[in-house]
Amino acid sequence: MKIxxxxxxxxxxxxxxxxxxxxxxxxxxxxxMVEYVRVCDAAGAGYFYIxxxxxxxxxxxxxxxxxxxxxxxxxxxxxxxxxxxxxxxPHEDGHVSFASTGQFNISSxxxxxxxxxxxxxxxxxxxxxTVDLDVVKxxxxxxxxxxxxxxxxxxxxxxxxxxxxxxxxxxxxxxGTAGAISFGAQIDQFEESVVWAEDDxxxxxxxxxxxxxxxxxxxxxxxxxxxxxxxxxxxxxxxxDIGMGTLQGRFTWAENVATGYTGGAQSPDDNGNxxxxxxxxxxxxxxxxxxxxxxxxxxxxxxxxGNSSEDRMWTAGLTADYxxxxxxxxxxxxxxxxxxxxxxxSPEDGTGWNSFxxxxxxx
Numbered sequence: 468m469k470i471x472x473x474x475x476x477x478x479x480x481x482x483x484x485x486x487x488x489x490x491x492x493x494x495x496x497x498x499x500m501v502e503y504v505r506v507c508d509a510a511g512a513g514y515f516y517i518x519x520x521x522x523x524x525x526x527x528x529x530x531x532x533x534x535x536x537x538x539x540x541x542x543x544x545x546x547x548x549x550x551x552x553x554x555x556x557p558h559e560d561g562h563v564s565f566a567s568t569g570q571f572n573i574s575s576x577x578x579x580x581x582x583x584x585x586x587x588x589x590x591x592x593x594x595x596x597t598v599d600l601d602v603v604k605x606x607x608x609x610x611x612x613x614x615x616x617x618x619x620x621x622x623x624x625x626x627x628x629x630x631x632x633x634x635x636x637x638x639x640x641x642x643g644t645a646g647a648i649s650f651g652a653q654i655d656q657f658e659e660s661v662v663w664a665e666d667d668x669x670x671x672x673x674x675x676x677x678x679x680x681x682x683x684x685x686x687x688x689x690x691x692x693x694x695x696x697x698x699x700x701x702x703x704x705x706x707x708d709i710g711m712g713t714l715q716g717r718f719t720w721a722e723n724v725a726t727g728y729t730g731g732a733q734s735p736d737d738n739g740n741x742x743x744x745x746x747x748x749x750x751x752x753x754x755x756x757x758x759x760x761x762x763x764x765x766x767x768x769x770x771x772x773g774n775s776s777e778d779r780m781w782t783a784g785l786t787a788d789y790x791x792x793x794x795x796x797x798x799x800x801x802x803x804x805x806x807x808x809x810x811x812x813s814p815e816d817g818t819g820w821n822s823f824x825x826x827x828x829x830x
Contacts (some may be wrong), residue, residue, distance in 0.1 A: 510576035510583075521577065528571040529829040535564045539804070539819030567594030572602075581608050587615075602635075611640040617653045618676040618689040619728065621704050623715035625748035626800045627762035627784045630702070630719040631732030631741060632691075642676075649678040649687075657693070657727035669694035672727050683708035691728050698724035700741075712751035712758075719744040723769040734778040735817075736808055739768040742775055756790040770809060777809030798825040 507514035507523035514523040538561035572589040589602035604613030619634035637659075642651035653674040656662045662671045671694060678687035685706045692699030700721030707714050721729045721741045732741035748762035763783045770777035784802030791797055801822040808816055 507576065509578065514574070514576060523576040525574040525576075526572075527574070527830060528569065529827050531568045531570075531825060531827045533566045533568070533823050533825040535566060535821075535823045537562055537564075537819070537821050539821075540817050568592070569594075570601075579607075583607070609641050609643050611638075611642070613637070617655065618651060618674045618687075619691060619702060621687065621689065621702065621717070623704070623706075623717050623746060623748050623762075624713060624750040625760040625762035625784065625786045627764045627782050627802060628717065628746050628748065629764065630717065630744040630746065631766070632702070632719065632721075632728050633731055634728075636672075636727075647679055647681050649676070649680070651676045655727065657695070670727075671695070672699070691726075693726035693728060696724055696726040698722040698726045698729075700729070709749075710751075711753070712749055714747070714749050716747040717744075718746075723773050723775075734768040734808075735780070735806055736778070738808065739770045739778050742767040742769050758788040760786040760788070762786070778807070779809065780804065780806040794829045796827050796829070798827065799823070800825075 504518065505516045507516050510523040510525070513525045513527060515525075516522070517524050568591065570589065570591045572587065574588075575586045577584045585606040587602060587604050587606075588600070590598050591601040592598040600614075602613070602615050604611050604615045606612075614635060614637050616634045617636070617638055617640055619632050622628045636655035636657065638653050638655045640651060640653040642649065644650075651674075653676075654662075655672045655674065656670065657672065658670045661667070663669050672692055673694070674689060674691045676687060676689045679685065686704065688701060688703050690699065690701045698721070700719065702717060702719045704717045705715065719741075720743045721732070723740050723742070725733070725740055729741045733739060744764065744766045746762070746764040748760055750758055750760040752758055761784070764781065766780045767775070768778040769775055782802055782804050784800060787797075787799045789797045789799075799822075802820070804817075804819045804821065806817045
């Protein structure tokens with residue numbers, strides 16, 4: 468009897484101890500699933516999916532430091548010299564300056580039932596200055612809307628290309644392709660607050676573009692017209708891979724009237740409107756890291772009386788692009804300018820040099 472009582476007591480104790488241990492057991496929760504960043508190959512290099520969405524994002528930009536040297540002899544010139552030769556400064560005997568610039572841009576890409584929907588926002592600032600929203604655009608189904616450089620933003624290689632045309636506006640653009648042919652149209656707003664007003668008329672212009680690309684050869688023509696100023700012009704551009712580099716040329720012609728496109732393209736002495744510009748450059752690939760680009764540009768203006776081929780300027784220069792390391796580049800440029808006032812002559816005539824050394828790191 469004592470043995471039986473002892474066994475029953477031992478069994479009860481074991482059950483109690485087992486119950487206590489079961490109640491005190493530590494339960495380790497399973498770790499939550501972590502969604503790692505996925506590469507978005509469909510949108511292009513550098514894009515990744517935003518976690519938890521089907522939208523792809525790309526973050527890029529650059530930081531730039533530049534050493535400038537300028538030396539000009541334009542004793543009596545004030546007008547638009549800064550627009551055309553990058554100079555509007557009293558230090559005419561030559562000077563050296565530093566400049567810092569940064570750019571940051573964000574791109575998005577989302578696939579949809581109407582095709583990809585894309586956005587692009589670009590911020591840029593000079594050292595010590597304010598941050599500017601330099602580009603903002605939304606694109607889908609061939610349409611692009613926003614503030615951006617349109618069909619006139621079609622420069623050539625090197626640093627001597629500058630036809631003086633304004634090319635960024637609040638715009639609506641349509642662009643399409645048909646095999647080797649590309650085509651498009653664009654409406655541009657010239658003033659910040661209005662496209663058209665009943666009491667002031669049209670404040671907009673139109674651009675039309677037709678292009679052709681076949682292998683190493685490409686060409687395009689862009690026509691532009693300001694409905695308010697009743698004037699316009701056209702730009703023809705060509706490019707061909709020849710030998711060790713790429714030969715490019717561009718010709719611009721405009722009517723003798725200041726428009727929303729040519730308003731900043733007056734002669735440096737503010738004495739006439741843009742007539743025509745002829746430009747050419749050849750970017751030669753010298754080794755894996757170095758590209759040398761000589762370039763030349765000739766500009767003619769109408770004079771104040773509307774006569775052609777009176778005021779003129781030519782520029783010639785050489786640009787060297789060198790890859791120091793991955794995402795780090797050096798650019799060196801030297802240019803010579805020669806301006807002649809066909810009406811007045813000296814002292815409105817002027818010559819000068821413009822050069823810079825630039826370091827740029829991209830991300």
